[in-house]
Amino acid sequence: MSPLSNPSQLIVRNIDLLEVEQLLIFNAFTDNLLTTVCQHAKCITAFTSNFASYQNAQKVCATTSNHTVNHHIGPWYNEAQTFDAALLFFPKSKKEFLFNIENIFAQLKSDGVVYVVGDNKGGVKSLPKLLKEYTVSVDKIDSARHCSLFAISAPKEKQAFEPEDWFSKYSFNVANTELDIYALPGVFSQTELDEGTKLLLETLATEHKTPLSGKILDFGCGAGVISAWLAKNNPKAQVTAVDVSALAVASTQKTLMEQGLDGEVFLSDGLSEITQNYHYIVSNPPFHDGVKTRYDMTEQFLRDAKSHLNSRTNKSHGLYIVANSFLKYPPIIEKTFGQCLCITKTKKFSIYQA
Incomplete structure (x- = not known):
C-alpha cells in the first residue's frame, strides 16, 4: 500500500x-x-x-x-x-x-x-x-x-x-497504409502520429515484406495506432491490444471498429491480465506516469515479456519496441532475452528487437 x-x-x-x-x-x-x-x-x-x-x-x-x-x-x-x-x-x-x-x-x-x-x-x-x-x-x-x-x-x-463528442480524429499514412485514429482526451497519440511510433511502423514494414500471421500483442495501445496498422496490414494475424487506461482501451476499440478491423482490446496493468503467449509483442512503451517520468513500468514489462512469447520458430518472431535513444533499455533486454538488436536508430529514437 x-x-x-x-x-x-x-x-x-x-x-x-x-x-x-x-x-x-x-x-x-x-x-x-x-x-x-x-x-x-x-x-x-x-x-x-x-x-x-x-x-x-x-x-x-x-x-x-x-x-x-x-x-x-x-x-x-x-x-x-x-x-x-x-x-x-x-x-x-x-x-x-x-x-x-x-x-x-x-x-x-x-x-x-x-x-x-x-x-x-x-x-x-x-x-x-x-x-x-x-x-x-x-x-x-x-x-x-x-x-x-x-x-x-x-x-x-x-x-x-456526451462522450462521443470528445473523440478527436486524425488520419495518417505510413508505408502506403492510410488509417483514421480516434482518441479521447489524455490518450497518447491523441491528435497526431508521434515520431517514434511512425519510425516503428516504417521499420516493421521494412523488416516484414510479407504479411505476418499468428498472435500479435500491442502493449500500451494508446489510441490504437499500432493495433490498427498491424490489423490492416496483417489480416491473417490475431491482434490483441492492452493498456492500463480505460480511455485508451475505448479509443483503440473505436479506432478498430470505425475501420472494420478485428482485434481484442482490454485493460491490463502491465502484463498482469495476459494469459496467453504471442508470436510478436510490439510496443511504444510508456515512461510517464502523470507529469512524472517513470522507467519502472517499462522495465517490468521488458522483464515479463519473454514469458509471454512463444518459443521461437521463426527468427523474426519476438519483441519489437521503440524507445527514446537515451533510455537504457538494451541491458535489461539483453539480461532477459540474451540479446538485443538495434535494427533502426535516429538521433532521437531506437528500434530494438529481441
Whole structure:
C-alpha cells in the first residue's frame, strides 16, 4: 500500500469538506487515501479510468470494515446517480480535465460542489482560466506541499454529458497504409502520429515484406495506432491490444471498429491480465506516469515479456519496441532475452528487437 501522495495529504488536511451523504471520488492516485475518506463520507463511489488505481482501491477498501465503497472503472462515469460533492484529481492533460469535469457536472446535485486537487507543476493553478466559460464559481481553498485545492460550484444549467463528442480524429499514412485514429482526451497519440511510433511502423514494414500471421500483442495501445496498422496490414494475424487506461482501451476499440478491423482490446496493468503467449509483442512503451517520468513500468514489462512469447520458430518472431535513444533499455533486454538488436536508430529514437 503506497504512502499518501502530496495531493492526498492536502485532502486529508481538509478532510471535513468530504463529510457529505453522497461522495464521488474521481481518478484518485494509487495510495490509501480511501481509508481516511471512509471515516468521513457516508456513501462513497470511487471511479477511475486507470486499471492499477481500480485494483488498488479494491484492496484498500477490503481492509476497511463497516463501510461500503462502490467501485467503477471505465472511460467515463455513466451511472444513474447524483452526488453532493465530488473530489477530482487534476490529470496531466487540461483537455482531459475538461472531459472529466463535464462528466462530473452531469452527476452533481444542483447545490453540489467539486473539489479539485493537484500538483502545482501539473497545471492545477490554471483552473480559473480553464473554467472561465462555465457558469460556475471557482475558489481556492488551500495550498500545501506544492499542491493546490479548489472548490467549484455546480453549473447553473445542467447539461447532458456526451462522450462521443470528445473523440478527436486524425488520419495518417505510413508505408502506403492510410488509417483514421480516434482518441479521447489524455490518450497518447491523441491528435497526431508521434515520431517514434511512425519510425516503428516504417521499420516493421521494412523488416516484414510479407504479411505476418499468428498472435500479435500491442502493449500500451494508446489510441490504437499500432493495433490498427498491424490489423490492416496483417489480416491473417490475431491482434490483441492492452493498456492500463480505460480511455485508451475505448479509443483503440473505436479506432478498430470505425475501420472494420478485428482485434481484442482490454485493460491490463502491465502484463498482469495476459494469459496467453504471442508470436510478436510490439510496443511504444510508456515512461510517464502523470507529469512524472517513470522507467519502472517499462522495465517490468521488458522483464515479463519473454514469458509471454512463444518459443521461437521463426527468427523474426519476438519483441519489437521503440524507445527514446537515451533510455537504457538494451541491458535489461539483453539480461532477459540474451540479446538485443538495434535494427533502426535516429538521433532521437531506437528500434530494438529481441
